[in-house]
Amino acid sequence: MRGHERDVTSTGHPPWKSPVALSVLMHGLILGVALAGWSWSVPRDEPQPPSISARLVTQNEPEPSPVTEPTDQPDRDEERRQEEEERQRQEEAERRQAEEEERAREEARRIQQEKEREQQRQEEAAEREREEQRKAEEEAARQKAEAEARERERQKAEEEKRRQEEAARKAEEEKRRAEEQRRKEEAERKAREEEERLEAERKRRERERRLKEQQLEALADEAEQQREAEERQRKEAAAAKARESQMLSESQKYQALIRERLSQAWYPPSSATEEMTARLQITLLPTGELADVKLVSSSGNTAFDNSALGAVKSLNRYPIPDDRDTFERYFRQFTIEFNPRRLR
Amino acid sequence: MKLATQQKALALVFSLGLVAGCSSTGGTAEDGSDDSDVSAVDQEGGSTVYGGDDEDGVSSADMTEEERREAEARAERAEEEAMREITTFYFDFDTAEIKSEAREVLVAHARYLQANPDQDVRIEGHADERGTKEYNLALGERRANAVERFLVVNGASRSQTETISYGEEKPAVDGSDESAWAQNRRVELVFQ
Amino acid sequence: MMGTQMTNRTNTGTRLPAVAWLLMIAVMVGSSPASAELLIRITEGADSAIPVAVVPFAESGDMPSGDKISSIVQDDLTMTGEFRPLPAEKMLSLPSKGDEVYYRDWRLLGQRYVLVGQLTRKGDRIEARYELFDVNREERVMGATASSSVNSTRSLAHHISDRVYEAITGVPGAFSTKLAYVTLERAGGKPRYRLQVSDVDGKRARVRLESEEPILSPAWSPDAKKLAYVSFETGKPAIYIHELSSGDRTRVADYRGLNSAPAWSEDGRSLLVTLSKDGNAEIYKLDIESRSLKRLTNHWSIDTEPTWDHTGEGFFFTSDRSGGPQIYHKATEDAEPRRITFGSRYNARPRPDNDGKYVYYVHQRDKAFHIARTDLRTEEETVLTRTESDESPSLAPNGRMLIYATKQGGDSVLTVIAADGGAAYSLPASQGDVREPAWSPIAR
Structure with a gap:
C-alpha cells in the first residue's frame, strides 16, 4: 500500500512536463516573431511599382483639351456680321453700286483678320502645349528621381533587414542548440523515470493479480455452484425446445395428413373459380372427431361454401397426434381455408 | 370402275406422249399456219402433236402436205379425246393448286369447250373429311374456282362453266386413310 | 488455477446470449398459439366425380x-x-x-x-x-x-x-335443352340426310328434314324455336330458316356460290353467313326480315364459320389469311381482326362460351383433329379430347358440357364431354352416322 502511493507520487507529471512546455513556448514565440517580420516586410515593398505606372498612364492624357475656343468664335462672328449688315443696310440706302465691291473687300479683310487670329490662336495653343510638355517632362524627371531615391532607400532597408534576420537566425540557432541539449538531457531523465515507473507498475499488477486470484479462489465454489445451476437450466430449456420442435414437426405431419384427407373429400362445384375462398374454423375432440365447425369467411357462393362444409364434415375422424399437448396446442381449434388453385 | 378408266386414259396419254417425243419439235414450228388451238397445245405439252404419225414413219415422207396435216389433226383429236376421258383432278391437303399433270388435260377440256360453245360444264369441288365442314365447303369452292379459271384462261367461256362445292359431303371413296383422302380431295368436271 | 479461471470466464461470456436465445424461443412458442391459430390451406379438390x-x-x-x-x-x-x-x-x-x-x-x-x-x-x-x-x-x-x-x-x-x-x-342445368344434328344413311345406294332434333341424351329424336342432298350447319335461334341450316336440296347450297313447331321453312340466302355457316344474333333478327357471291368466301350479316346484307370481311382468303362473341358486338371466325385456317376475332363488325389461335397450323370453327372466357374449336395436332379451347385471358390452349377425328364442337348453354362429332368404327358419332375436358359420354350408338350437333339454348 505504501509502495503503491509512492509510485503514484514518483510518476508525478508536472515537474516533468513544465520545462518542455516552456521551451516549446519560447521557440514558438521566436519563430513567430521571425516569421511575422518576414511576412510583414514583403507586402510593403511590392505594391509600389504598379501605382507609378498607373499614374504615368493618366499623365499622358490631358494633351488635346482646346475645347473652349470654338464656342467663343461664333459669338464674335455674329456680332461682327450684325454690325456689317447694319452698315451695309445704311450704305445700301445711299449707294448700291459700290456695295458689291465694298462687301467683297470687307469680306476679304474679315477672312484675313480671321486667318490672322486663327494663326495667333494656334501659336498660343502650341506655346501652351510646349509649356505643358516641358512641365510634364520636369514632373517625370522629378518623379524618376524620387523613385530612384525610394528604390535606394528600399534596398538599404532590405539590406538592413537581411542583416537583422541573419543575426536573429544566428541567435535562434544558438538557442536551438541549447534547447536540443536540454531536451536530450530531459529525455534521458524521462527514460530513467519511465523505467522506474514501469517497474513499479509491474509490481503493482503482480500484487493486484495475486489479490484477484485470492478473491477468485474464494469465489470458485460459488461460481461452480452457479454454473451447475445454469447448466441445469440450460438442459431444461433445451429439453423444452426439443419437445417444442418435436411438437411442431408432429403437428406438421398431421397438418399434411389433414390437408390430404380434405383434398380428397372436397368436390369444388362447377361454379367454383380461383377467386373463391371459404374459411372454416374447426374444433376437434381429443378423439379426432369434429366437435364444431363455423364458416368464418364465406366465398360468396353458396354451393362453394357448402362444398367446403361438406368436405370438413365428411371426415369421420381427423388424423391427430397421440400427444395431448401437441393436440391442444395445434389441433383443438384451427382454421381451414378452401381456395382452388388448379381447377379441372 | 371409274378409277380404272381414268388410269387407262392416263396410260394412253402417256404412251402417246412418249412416242411423240421421238419426232422432232421442228415440225410444229413449220406449221405456222395452224390455228391457235394447236399452238396452245404445243406450248403446254411440249409438242405431242405428231402422235400416231410415227407408226408409219417411213411412208410419211411420201405424204403430201395436205395429207400430213389431216393425219396430224386426226391424231390430235384422238389424243385429246383420250385426255378428255379424264374428268377428275386431285389436290394436296388444304390447297387449291392445280397439279402440273392435270394442266395438259384441262387444256384439252378448255379447247373442247371452246370448240363446242353449246357444251356446258359443271365444276364440282370436294375436300377430304379432315377439318371442319364449313371450311371444307369453302376449300372445295376454291378448288372448283381454280379449275374454272384455268379453263377460261385456256379458251372456255365463263358462260359455259358453273361451279359448286360439296365440301367433304360427297366423298369419292369411303374410308379414313391417306389413300381415301387423296382421292377425295378433288375437282370433278361434269359435262351436261 | 489460471486454466480454470479462463474457462470459467469464457463460459460466463457465452452464458448471456444463450439465455437470451432460450428466452426468445420461449416467447415465440408461448405466443404462437395465442396470436396465430393453425391454418390449413386446401387448394385442390378431389379428382373424381x-x-x-x-x-x-x-x-x-x-x-x-x-x-x-x-x-x-x-x-x-x-x-x-x-x-x-x-x-x-x-x-x-x-x-x-x-x-x-x-x-x-x-x-x-x-x-x-x-x-x-x-x-x-x-x-x-x-x-x-x-x-x-x-x-x-x-x-x-x-x-x-x-x-x-x-x-x-x-x-x-x-x-x-x-x-x-x-x-x-350453383350452375343452371342444361338437361331440358335440345340437340339438333344431321344423320346420314347410305343404305340402298342413295344417301339420306336427315336433320333431327332430340333431347340432350339423344332420346326422343324427331326428323325435321330429309334430303338426298347434304344438310349442314344447323344453328339454333336464341329462343330455341327455329333452326337455320344449309341444305343442298336444290342442287346447290342455300340457307333456310325452319320453324320447328310449324315446320315452316324460309330460304333466306341463295346467292351464286357458297351460302353457308349461319349463326344467329342474340336478338334473333339477323344471321351471320358465309357467301362467295363476290368472288370468294366472305362473312356477311344478313337481316332476316329485310334480307339486306352487310359485308363484314374483305380478304382474298377464305373467311367463314362466323359466330357472335358473348358481347354480341364482335364475332369469331375462321380464316386462312395466314396460310392455313386459324381463328380470328373482330371486336366489332368493323374492327381489325385479331388472330386468336397459334398452337398449330389448323384451327377452325370457333364456338365461344357465354361469358367470354373461352373459345372452343377444332384443332389439328400432329395428324389428328381434336377439340381444343383457348383461355381468352391467358391465351393458354388446352386440348380437350383424346379422340382423333373430331369436328363440330357445340357448347351446352350453361357452358359446362360440350358435344362434338367424332369417328367410331368408320361412322360419325356424337360425344359429350365436360367443357373442361373431363369425362366423356358417348350418345347411344343407335344413331348411326351422326354429325353436326348443335346444342340448343335454354328455351325462354
Missing part, C-alpha cells in the same frame, strides 16, 4: 312404361362427368322422403348427396315430389314438386335433373 345416390322414386298409381324418371335423372347427372351415381343395388335402404333418410348410412357408403322422391299419378299427369340431401352437412338442400303429362315424363326427369344440378353446383 361427386358420389351421389339417386334413390329410385317411389310410385303410386299407373306409371307409363319406359325409362324410370329416377334413372333418367341418374343418366343426366352421369353425362356431365361431374357426378358418380351409386348403383341402386348397393344402397342400404330406399327412402322416398326426408324422414326416411339416415345420413349415417349414406356416409358409410361414401355418398355426398342423396336424392329421393315419389311419383303420383294424377289423371293424365304425373306429379313428382323430390328432395335432395347433403349427407355430410346433414341438411336438406332442396325439395320441390313438379308434374308433366304422362307422355312427357322425360321432360319431367330432365327438369328434376336441372334443379338438382343447380342446387349442388
Whole structure:
C-alpha cells in the first residue's frame, strides 16, 4: 500500500512536463516573431511599382483639351456680321453700286483678320502645349528621381533587414542548440523515470493479480455452484425446445395428413373459380372427431361454401397426434381455408 | 370402275406422249399456219402433236402436205379425246393448286369447250373429311374456282362453266386413310 | 488455477446470449398459439366425380312404361362427368322422403348427396315430389314438386335433373335443352340426310328434314324455336330458316356460290353467313326480315364459320389469311381482326362460351383433329379430347358440357364431354352416322 502511493507520487507529471512546455513556448514565440517580420516586410515593398505606372498612364492624357475656343468664335462672328449688315443696310440706302465691291473687300479683310487670329490662336495653343510638355517632362524627371531615391532607400532597408534576420537566425540557432541539449538531457531523465515507473507498475499488477486470484479462489465454489445451476437450466430449456420442435414437426405431419384427407373429400362445384375462398374454423375432440365447425369467411357462393362444409364434415375422424399437448396446442381449434388453385 | 378408266386414259396419254417425243419439235414450228388451238397445245405439252404419225414413219415422207396435216389433226383429236376421258383432278391437303399433270388435260377440256360453245360444264369441288365442314365447303369452292379459271384462261367461256362445292359431303371413296383422302380431295368436271 | 479461471470466464461470456436465445424461443412458442391459430390451406379438390345416390322414386298409381324418371335423372347427372351415381343395388335402404333418410348410412357408403322422391299419378299427369340431401352437412338442400303429362315424363326427369344440378353446383342445368344434328344413311345406294332434333341424351329424336342432298350447319335461334341450316336440296347450297313447331321453312340466302355457316344474333333478327357471291368466301350479316346484307370481311382468303362473341358486338371466325385456317376475332363488325389461335397450323370453327372466357374449336395436332379451347385471358390452349377425328364442337348453354362429332368404327358419332375436358359420354350408338350437333339454348 505504501509502495503503491509512492509510485503514484514518483510518476508525478508536472515537474516533468513544465520545462518542455516552456521551451516549446519560447521557440514558438521566436519563430513567430521571425516569421511575422518576414511576412510583414514583403507586402510593403511590392505594391509600389504598379501605382507609378498607373499614374504615368493618366499623365499622358490631358494633351488635346482646346475645347473652349470654338464656342467663343461664333459669338464674335455674329456680332461682327450684325454690325456689317447694319452698315451695309445704311450704305445700301445711299449707294448700291459700290456695295458689291465694298462687301467683297470687307469680306476679304474679315477672312484675313480671321486667318490672322486663327494663326495667333494656334501659336498660343502650341506655346501652351510646349509649356505643358516641358512641365510634364520636369514632373517625370522629378518623379524618376524620387523613385530612384525610394528604390535606394528600399534596398538599404532590405539590406538592413537581411542583416537583422541573419543575426536573429544566428541567435535562434544558438538557442536551438541549447534547447536540443536540454531536451536530450530531459529525455534521458524521462527514460530513467519511465523505467522506474514501469517497474513499479509491474509490481503493482503482480500484487493486484495475486489479490484477484485470492478473491477468485474464494469465489470458485460459488461460481461452480452457479454454473451447475445454469447448466441445469440450460438442459431444461433445451429439453423444452426439443419437445417444442418435436411438437411442431408432429403437428406438421398431421397438418399434411389433414390437408390430404380434405383434398380428397372436397368436390369444388362447377361454379367454383380461383377467386373463391371459404374459411372454416374447426374444433376437434381429443378423439379426432369434429366437435364444431363455423364458416368464418364465406366465398360468396353458396354451393362453394357448402362444398367446403361438406368436405370438413365428411371426415369421420381427423388424423391427430397421440400427444395431448401437441393436440391442444395445434389441433383443438384451427382454421381451414378452401381456395382452388388448379381447377379441372 | 371409274378409277380404272381414268388410269387407262392416263396410260394412253402417256404412251402417246412418249412416242411423240421421238419426232422432232421442228415440225410444229413449220406449221405456222395452224390455228391457235394447236399452238396452245404445243406450248403446254411440249409438242405431242405428231402422235400416231410415227407408226408409219417411213411412208410419211411420201405424204403430201395436205395429207400430213389431216393425219396430224386426226391424231390430235384422238389424243385429246383420250385426255378428255379424264374428268377428275386431285389436290394436296388444304390447297387449291392445280397439279402440273392435270394442266395438259384441262387444256384439252378448255379447247373442247371452246370448240363446242353449246357444251356446258359443271365444276364440282370436294375436300377430304379432315377439318371442319364449313371450311371444307369453302376449300372445295376454291378448288372448283381454280379449275374454272384455268379453263377460261385456256379458251372456255365463263358462260359455259358453273361451279359448286360439296365440301367433304360427297366423298369419292369411303374410308379414313391417306389413300381415301387423296382421292377425295378433288375437282370433278361434269359435262351436261 | 489460471486454466480454470479462463474457462470459467469464457463460459460466463457465452452464458448471456444463450439465455437470451432460450428466452426468445420461449416467447415465440408461448405466443404462437395465442396470436396465430393453425391454418390449413386446401387448394385442390378431389379428382373424381361427386358420389351421389339417386334413390329410385317411389310410385303410386299407373306409371307409363319406359325409362324410370329416377334413372333418367341418374343418366343426366352421369353425362356431365361431374357426378358418380351409386348403383341402386348397393344402397342400404330406399327412402322416398326426408324422414326416411339416415345420413349415417349414406356416409358409410361414401355418398355426398342423396336424392329421393315419389311419383303420383294424377289423371293424365304425373306429379313428382323430390328432395335432395347433403349427407355430410346433414341438411336438406332442396325439395320441390313438379308434374308433366304422362307422355312427357322425360321432360319431367330432365327438369328434376336441372334443379338438382343447380342446387349442388350453383350452375343452371342444361338437361331440358335440345340437340339438333344431321344423320346420314347410305343404305340402298342413295344417301339420306336427315336433320333431327332430340333431347340432350339423344332420346326422343324427331326428323325435321330429309334430303338426298347434304344438310349442314344447323344453328339454333336464341329462343330455341327455329333452326337455320344449309341444305343442298336444290342442287346447290342455300340457307333456310325452319320453324320447328310449324315446320315452316324460309330460304333466306341463295346467292351464286357458297351460302353457308349461319349463326344467329342474340336478338334473333339477323344471321351471320358465309357467301362467295363476290368472288370468294366472305362473312356477311344478313337481316332476316329485310334480307339486306352487310359485308363484314374483305380478304382474298377464305373467311367463314362466323359466330357472335358473348358481347354480341364482335364475332369469331375462321380464316386462312395466314396460310392455313386459324381463328380470328373482330371486336366489332368493323374492327381489325385479331388472330386468336397459334398452337398449330389448323384451327377452325370457333364456338365461344357465354361469358367470354373461352373459345372452343377444332384443332389439328400432329395428324389428328381434336377439340381444343383457348383461355381468352391467358391465351393458354388446352386440348380437350383424346379422340382423333373430331369436328363440330357445340357448347351446352350453361357452358359446362360440350358435344362434338367424332369417328367410331368408320361412322360419325356424337360425344359429350365436360367443357373442361373431363369425362366423356358417348350418345347411344343407335344413331348411326351422326354429325353436326348443335346444342340448343335454354328455351325462354
